[in-house]
Amino acid sequence: MRLFHTSDWHLGQTLHGQERDFEHACFLDWLLGQLKLRQPDALLIAGDIFDTVNPPVKAQERLYDFIVQAHEQQPKLNIVMIAGNHDSGSRIELPAPLMRRLRTHALGRVQWLDEGVLDSDRLLIPLTNARGKVAAWCLALPFLRPAEVTGAHLGDDYLRGIRQVHERLIDAALERRKPGQALIAVSHAHMAGGSISEDSERSLIIGNAEALPASLFSKDISYVALGHLHKPQRVNREERIRYSGSPIPLSFSEIGYQHQILEIELDGATLVSVESRLVPRAVHLQRLGPAPLAEILGQLADLPVVDLLDDPQRQPWLEIRVQLDEPQPDLRQQLEAALQGKAVRLVRIGAEYAGNRAGDELDEAALVDLGQLTPHELFSRAWAQAYGSAVDEQTLADFALLLQDVQHEEEQP
Numbered sequence: 001m002r003l004f005h006t007s008d009w010h011l012g013q014t015l016h017g018q019e020r021d022f023e024h025a026c027f028l029d030w031l032l033g034q035l036k037l038r039q040p041d042a043l044l045i046a047g048d049i050f051d052t053v054n055p056p057v058k059a060q061e062r063l064y065d066f067i068v069q070a071h072e073q074q075p076k077l078n079i080v081m082i083a084g085n086h087d088s089g090s091r092i093e094l095p096a097p098l099m100r101r102l103r104t105h106a107l108g109r110v111q112w113l114d115e116g117v118l119d120s121d122r123l124l125i126p127l128t129n130a131r132g133k134v135a136a137w138c139l140a141l142p143f144l145r146p147a148e149v150t151g152a153h154l155g156d157d158y159l160r161g162i163r164q165v166h167e168r169l170i171d172a173a174l175e176r177r178k179p180g181q182a183l184i185a186v187s188h189a190h191m192a193g194g195s196i197s198e199d200s201e202r203s204l205i206i207g208n209a210e211a212l213p214a215s216l217f218s219k220d221i222s223y224v225a226l227g228h229l230h231k232p233q234r235v236n237r238e239e240r241i242r243y244s245g246s247p248i249p250l251s252f253s254e255i256g257y258q259h260q261i262l263e264i265e266l267d268g269a270t271l272v273s274v275e276s277r278l279v280p281r282a283v284h285l286q287r288l289g290p291a292p293l294a295e296i297l298g299q300l301a302d303l304p305v306v307d308l309l310d311d312p313q314r315q316p317w318l319e320i321r322v323q324l325d326e327p328q329p330d331l332r333q334q335l336e337a338a339l340q341g342k343a344v345r346l347v348r349i350g351a352e353y354a355g356n357r358a359g360d361e362l363d364e365a366a367l368v369d370l371g372q373l374t375p376h377e378l379f380s381r382a383w384a385q386a387y388g389s390a391v392d393e394q395t396l397a398d399f400a401l402l403l404q405d406v407q408h409e410e411e412q413p
Contacts (some may be wrong), residue, residue: 001135002038003125004182005262006031007227008246010086012059014051015317016347016409021058022313026282027247028066031261034277036185036243037179038074038263041135042127043070043077046227046244047084047188048144049092059107064095071102078127082142083108084227089142107140109148110165116153120172127184136182136266137173139221141165143188143228146404159212166216174220182222182269190228191235191243214241222271223264231257240271247279252319252348254284283314286344289321290352293334296322300327307343318344323352363378375403 013020019349035043068071070077081104083092096106098140129135149161173183191210214236217224224241232245244262249255259279277325288299320335332349339346377400383391
């Protein structure tokens with residue numbers, strides 16, 4: 001059996017106010033080509049399909065057009081997609097009855113039956129091979145919010161609730177599968193040891209224990225398709241537990257990532273291979289600096305000029321970081337003048353100040369772009385400014401729970 005694993009599309013994302021729709025369209029066209037070329041039996045999309053809980057109409061159209069086209073060119077393809085922490089679980093599930101006609105399963109949240117019994121039937125999805133036989137069972141684990149895994153029958157411990165969901169779903173899958181059938185998990189979570197980017201992944205933190213142990217996925221699981229972290233990586237050095245990473249760089253801190261999808265081969269329940277397929281980069285991200293203004297201006301002069309035959313949508317996004325001794329009110333004007341006729345699109349200017357303050361030693365402080373900070377970082381900074389000390393773990397945990405409640409309210413369509 002052959003699987004494709006991808007995640008963190010973040011359809012509808014903007015980069016400092018600039019739409020990324022062209023890049024997403026290029027990726028989805030490429031993915032359709034790979035599906036046709038490699039003919040996998042299933043496509044697993046491990047969450048953060050959209051960038052926000054209320055994505056723009058164009059982003060939703062991109063997703064549903066892709067699903068229709070994938071089904072038309074490969075009618076036997078199974079598609080499983082789950083909600084991530086950026087997604088609205090209810091929005092992901094809203095068209096589920098219609099999408100099932102396209103062999104697409106959309107899972108946005110877990111549900112419980114009476115007395116704390118997990119509704120595992122809706123989370124266990126049969127994956128068929130080219131002959132139409134069930135070759136594997138997919139355990140669909142959307143991002144688990146505290147309200148879904150805590151309560152009267154489950155207790156108040158968030159991490160314990162997450163563990164219970166995994167244990168009960170794996171037990172149900174083991175009862176259901178037949179000899180030779182594989183168990184495949186698709187999950188959106190931050191696993192312990194995972195490497196995050198500087199400013200892209202929204203924290204899943206609850207107190208000081210956001211990272212989940214790889215032991216949640218027993219050896220009975222042949223492959224774990226993870227989403228949330230944008231850098232492709234193995235977890236706990238296990239070949240079977242993988243983040244595919246995002247298909248495009250979602251911030252300038254991800255310029256060096258090898259954006260890819262993963263192709264998984266299984267022989268029965270045995271994992272045979274995991275191969276990466278690099279996603280062509282439709283639009284490059286370019287970063288200059290940090291460097292003094294004179295040096296930056298020299299680098300800008302060396303940039304290529306606009307070629308009228310080139311597609312302007314493919315011009316790189318540019319971030320400039322300038323080191324200054326003192327504020328320069330005309331900084332943007334100088335940089336924009338130097339960029340006239342250059343084949344780049346400026347999206348961000350960052351200024352870093354270094355200088356003597358009242359005879360103190362050299363001190364360097366970067367201007368902060370609030371759009372690059374997570375809610376937890378903003379809260380921590382505000383607390384430190386207001387009270388002159390770092391926020392304690394309990395207060396941070398209370399803030400995290402409050403934030404989860406607010407995001408849950410925003411999800412309601």
